[in-house]
Amino acid sequence: MRLVFAGTPEVALPPLEALLASEHEVVAVVTRPDAPSGRGRKLTPSPVGQRAAELGLEVLKPAKPSDEAFKARLAELAPDLCPVVAYGGLLPQSVLDIPRLGWVNLHFSLLPRWRGAAPVQRAIMAGDEETGTACFRIVKELDAGDVYRMESQPMPDATAGEVLAHLSESGAAQLVETVDAIAAGEEPVAQESEGITLAPKITVxxxxxxxxxxxxxxxxxxxxxxxxxxxxxxxxxxxxxxxxxxxxxxxxxxxxxxxxxxxxxxxxxxxxxxxxxxxxxxxxxxxxxxxxxxxxxxxxxxxx
Incomplete structure (x- = not known):
């Protein structure tokens, strides 16, 4: 299948590399715009943007996913499916409708627990004894789509950064398996409607x-x-x-x-x-x- 991958931070790199090594074709990458970094506050590409450029992939950096130029280029690329890992932008319905088979997200929690931007951080802060990953179809409502795959594991004695790094590695294989399943016509199952908790970004x-x-x-x-x-x-x-x-x-x-x-x-x-x-x-x-x-x-x- 033709894929356009969306992701921004370092935690999205293992899933991107796994998709590049799969039988599917990653034709472009979507990431957040370059941001100031370091003492000089120099504009710097995101880890995903930098890696994609090294690989010679087309990199799309819309200021907003609703930008008309971005939507037009995404339509021209004609992806079958758009996998997402920690992209960091809200996708409007007009963008969700472009790929033939929609968008699928690798999320670092056991949905419906910890929907939002900081699932691992919130799980550790709440004292959760298990964590995991979920691959689900993206819909307009936050992290509420139907689920293709979900895998749980004991919460390690580690920082949020360390847990995220571990889950990105284990979740990379899960994402490829999910993309394979979607290519084969597999349909997701409805996400549980009970036990919903939210995981907004943690403030200072x-x-x-x-x-x-x-x-x-x-x-x-x-x-x-x-x-x-x-x-x-x-x-x-x-x-x-x-x-x-x-x-x-x-x-x-x-x-x-x-x-x-x-x-x-x-x-x-x-x-x-x-x-x-x-x-x-x-x-x-x-x-x-x-x-x-x-x-x-x-x-x-x-x-x-």
Whole structure:
């Protein structure tokens, strides 16, 4: 089949590579426009856009998917199907109607749980014990289309970034299998209408830590917000980001927010239990182990 792939971040690269290695033909790629990046804020192509250009594929970068020039070019390409992985733009019905067999999305959750832009992040923050991927037909309603494939797996002890990277690799094969099935005439099944939860993008304010919460809740917040936007708190009026943490079984008494450096471990008091800080970033500094940071005189400090 003729495919036009839509995706933007690095997590979309393994599915793109898998489709390129399949029996189907990827004739073009749709991605978000170039965005400022780095200290110089130079306009930089998305990871998908950059990889497609390296491969000599046509790259479409509409400011909006509703742009008439984009719709006209997509129609000229005459795709049979458009696979999508983390594209980042809402597709109007006029665009959904262009490919002969519609659009199919690889989504990083067990639908209908966690419909939206941050499914893995929300699942970790909620303490979900399982995660997975789903391939479904895109419709106008957010992540509500009929489902072709769904695979679950235990939630690993990992950050959101690490879980997404893992799911993109396992989901790549699932997406190719789904495209093969669609080519063979397989129809999807209706998505469950009960158990719907939404997964909007996490705001910076939402990532702020409240040390009155339990150690388990704070661990989930830290891991779910890592690497972006990064869970954070303040020390002496300056922001401290925490990228990795774990719950500790220790009877040491620490007030909420109080730090203790003990044998290369940084313990933090919470509203219920202790948290071990493992990776942090102070304002104006690089990411480092929490122990290296705490040796700079921060043991005994109180975070807020």
């Amino acid at each position: 304010e939402e990532a702020r830590l409240d040390f009155g919460r339990s150690a388990a809740e704070l661990r989930n917040q830290v891991m779910g917000c890592s690497p972006d936007p990064g869970a954070w708190c303040e020390l002496d009026g300056e922001r401290l980001k925490i990228y990795r943490a774990a719950v500790v079984d220790d009877a040491t008494a620490l007030a909420p927010g109080e730090l203790l450096l003990r044998k290369n471990r940084v313990l933090l008091g919470t509203g219920d239990g202790l948290l071990e800080l493992q990776e942090v970033q102070a304002a104006g500094k690089k990411r480092m182990t929490a122990a290296d940071w705490a040796r700079g005189g921060h043991s005994g400090a109180v975070l807020s």
